Amino acid sequence: MYFFHNDYNEACHTAVLSKMAEGKSPMPGYGMDQSCANAARLIREKCNNDNLSVHFLVGGTQTNMTVIASALRPHQAVIAADSGHIHVHETGAIEATGHKIIALPHADGKITPAQVEEAYLAQSLSADAEHIAQPKMVYISNPTEFGTTYSLKELTALSDMCAKHKLYLFVDGARLGYALASQGYDLTLEDMAQLTDVFYIGGTKCGALFGEAVVIRSPAIAEDFRYMIKQRGGMLAKGWLLGQQFEALLEDDLYFTICRQADMLADKLRQTVTELGCKVVCPNKTNQVFVTLPDRILKELGKEFTFAVWGKEPADETTVRFCTSWATQPESVDALCAALKKLVMEERGESFV
Amino acid sequence: MYFFHNDYNEACHTAVLSKMAEGKSPMPGYGMDQSCANAARLIREKCNNDNLSVHFLVGGTQTNMTVIASALRPHQAVIAADSGHIHVHETGAIEATGHKIIALPHADGKITPAQVEEAYLAQSLSADAEHIAQPKMVYISNPTEFGTTYSLKELTALSDMCAKHKLYLFVDGARLGYALASQGYDLTLEDMAQLTDVFYIGGTKCGALFGEAVVIRSPAIAEDFRYMIKQRGGMLAKGWLLGQQFEALLEDDLYFTICRQADMLADKLRQTVTELGCKVVCPNKTNQVFVTLPDRILKELGKEFTFAVWGKEPADETTVRFCTSWATQPESVDALCAALKKLVMEERGESFV
Amino acid sequence: MYFFHNDYNEACHTAVLSKMAEGKSPMPGYGMDQSCANAARLIREKCNNDNLSVHFLVGGTQTNMTVIASALRPHQAVIAADSGHIHVHETGAIEATGHKIIALPHADGKITPAQVEEAYLAQSLSADAEHIAQPKMVYISNPTEFGTTYSLKELTALSDMCAKHKLYLFVDGARLGYALASQGYDLTLEDMAQLTDVFYIGGTKCGALFGEAVVIRSPAIAEDFRYMIKQRGGMLAKGWLLGQQFEALLEDDLYFTICRQADMLADKLRQTVTELGCKVVCPNKTNQVFVTLPDRILKELGKEFTFAVWGKEPADETTVRFCTSWATQPESVDALCAALKKLVMEERGESFV
């Protein structure tokens, strides 16, 4: 069986394990150790900003709710795409911290500065403004839940719009590595740190066992952030486990190397699918490949390959997601491409050579 | 100046004031008085159900958040129209109690059983159900924020759908009187009590100084409801003020009489507008009249009449709301109709006789 | 029957009713009316500070939770006496907004600057500070739940201590009139406004039907405070009802006049009880009189007078509270004093003349 179901179904890169194995106990608890300090320093260096506040949390939902709870007053809301992870996939975790999500229609997972401004003005200019939750933060994912990315120009425009209306810009980077390492991508970690108020560098899906590195530029959000982590249940007793993993990922840019491989394998799959004349949905350059295929083909394919069902389409077709990861073997993608080729051609009554 | 801006800009009906003036202090506090008991009894009688749990709160947002907080566990969500008061006009009060609102597209303020089922199944059948806030309650307003109403058949269908999926049905009746008293309406207070798990009889907009009477059929929601009222800041020290007002409104069916008059005046306005060939938006039989008119006419009209701006339309037109209430004088509506006639005909270059 | 059970069991002073009756509808809703503006102006004048942010809410619990929610970030806590209303009598309303109450042992309802500093340092100096809720506000009641008051010197000392550690000082003034009007009291409304970050002038227990006037000096707490009121369910649609009541209470200092009478009647009762040799508990000069009496006397007394049971004492005695109010008649207190005299003397076998 070949696995393309998700990018968090493998343990971690061997370099991460090695770094953890090297660790010399006893260690100070709660992230006050040397590995966390070192990993934070590496991040500040790569972001070229000594003033960034860097913290390590265990998972994405935890990170999202902690950041948002730290940033907003009770009557304030966060703007997000209606496909955003916080809106559709966190069991109401943000609302459980007391905050409304203002969901905007997405285009391939993305929202635009114009949409943000419209949502902002709809409240702030309303005669009943005080009766409407006040937008104060914009949440986007990069890459999005559809694998698409914000270009430097797009993120700059969004950042400018946020600044114009004093909205925080928060980027969920659960899969950030797959964006930064994608072919032709023009946005860097340093840009991320300059253009956002807070973002995170996802570890769980990008080579670590677990862990997300939060990078905060806004002093207001950074203030007492460790209290917030503790209160939301995110302060790992053995916090060095997080520091070590990010040390391993950031030294020698391993993070980018392994994500680039995943992206290239996804590119290969996308190319194959395109050449076969199948429909690639939400075209992108990161590790998620969305394709619409006949159900009959998928049934066959499912015997040897795992993938995620994204949505039923008309005429006995279904859109599915194939996900590569840092752990995906080139051979697996080759096998998948070959199988697809064979099945598609058979479907068309062509002979498969 | 004639006022059609809203239905909560007048104090209260004289019968309500008289009843309050009759009250003999001292009274037991916190709603444990004879007036509250009597008003609750009247409501149970009219609903023909001795087991209903009846409580009196001060305002609508307070009532909505208290009911929802009492009904849901933390991971549960409430389904509502995206035009619903809780979604757009309560400064995030429901999210501040920790609950997500699942907003569905409305048609003239209403949602359908099919929509509810779709939203329910989208979560419950999802492979990731546990990652999605769980729908557990359906919130509707009757009349809606657009003045439209649910017929007996419609509410029965919604109630059946809720029962099918074990969803609570909660009806915001801030303007309930204007529905129940509207011409040809086939739904009664007794139906409301049978078809819903909890609803409220709005006082603030229907003749009282303030006050909403919550009627709970579901034992789970009713349990410890007074604790919930107290915790959410809704337990009025001098609770008899609420009981007295509902006594006055319910004795001799004053509530229905005064709401009927408001509805009839609104009907008259709608008829006039229709005869003038102007566009009535969200046609309904209750006290809110939505009309699209040329901006030039509205500018003139605004010198003598107040109304609420609902939304800009193309071609220099605007949709506005005229709201009648228990306090609206027939003469005011006559004046409004006459003014509209005159302005519309002038606009068309016709002479006004 | 004579009523000394509480100070919120009578409707309101006639001047308040008259002012409400004078009101000319229609009025703008939600407290944007002239009466609210005028009442706020009166308060600013009496506080001699044009920059105060003044708001009118319906009840005490609602006010407490709204102020605290507006002031604190999620990890911050409020210090209070363990007898404080927010700690013991609000069904966990403050915790329901997400904040811990750090309860300190009270002395007759009061806490000291030294206690506050100790609580503050216990957290801030702890090696585990981030694991402990961070004190950020001090809540006191004046008068306290035991009728005692903070002198100018005491409140100044508390205010200085709060300023020293950047803690907000919040005074619950549900019965503030009974403090300010008490014999020999040296603290004024102006002092309150200078020494606190936020306090409120209680209406419900001091002559109004309902209503609390929040006075905010801290810009951080004042920011977007109306959003907070709306979100917490405290924004009265017909807000002018609150403005009118405070206009009536503040014009000609009615608030102080009627509270002074209640205090004097309480003084008379205290003097009688003291002369009879009975034990006055928590001696104070405001409208609450706590006395320990033999159960046998209380049983007799209860046939004609209501009072609140405060606590069982050893040897068949009970401490009870007699509460006067703006509505208490001198004759009622005379009757109570006479009855007490008679019963106490009979108990002692003395003849009652």
Added chain:
Amino acid sequence: MYFFHNDYNEACHTAVLSKMAEGKSPMPGYGMDQSCANAARLIREKCNNDNLSVHFLVGGTQTNMTVIASALRPHQAVIAADSGHIHVHETGAIEATGHKIIALPHADGKITPAQVEEAYLAQSLSADAEHIAQPKMVYISNPTEFGTTYSLKELTALSDMCAKHKLYLFVDGARLGYALASQGYDLTLEDMAQLTDVFYIGGTKCGALFGEAVVIRSPAIAEDFRYMIKQRGGMLAKGWLLGQQFEALLEDDLYFTICRQADMLADKLRQTVTELGCKVVCPNKTNQVFVTLPDRILKELGKEFTFAVWGKEPADETTVRFCTSWATQPESVDALCAALKKLVMEERGESFV
């Protein structure tokens, strides 16, 4: 340097690492894997109850807040010792879920059934019951934060009292292994599962890298518990990491073996200290040793050994905590005993042989 500062400053037992290394990726995410299923089965077997709902979370605060949020309605409170971890050491995490903690004075970290009943009745019998947060759960730690334990008889009595008043009994077992393995302890895992509604088996401090196994007997708390975990940010993407660790700890009773060693080493230290005539505070049989020692001795000792300062005592003495763990070497304890002996005797002017 020898480390006795805490029991979470070492990574994990080698058997745990081995089990994790054996794991064959890819694995299903979110705890739906075979290791979690197997670990849950092992726990049900040891508890001799097939109906237990077992879940694995990452850390203690996260577990406490998730369990409590799942169990209580908004107006309900949890009773705890005033030394309880949730009350003093979780940055207000429980209040942040909306619930009040009713803190009772502890005796060596423990509370009694009589205290629980008193707290319960204080609310339920109050004339103002609805104004007071309603006790619905009792939280204890076993062992407590002072290393003391509840005997079978004590836990049975507490359980009976909880049942009597329909209170949930929740046991924080962050260090449970050190209780169960302590010399002469008469309470088993099976007893825990029978006597409580929910408890957890702590991994983080007892041999795991991280992880707490929640064991739920109450169907009401168990319902939709995975939703609660997800919403509170506790659902680990690579959940098999938790399952594997508990498999390793529970197979062959490793959990008990390694905790027993820690307890025995602590016993040895306690015996030495006692023989030296020093004061052991909160005597217990688990892995935490509290001793009061002269500051001069502690200063010397601190050069070679780490420990936690518990509290200043009069006369230049301090109470400190020495903590053994599954990772403590016998040689380290020998060294500590020898050093203590030497320093104490020198202090007394005796010669050290």
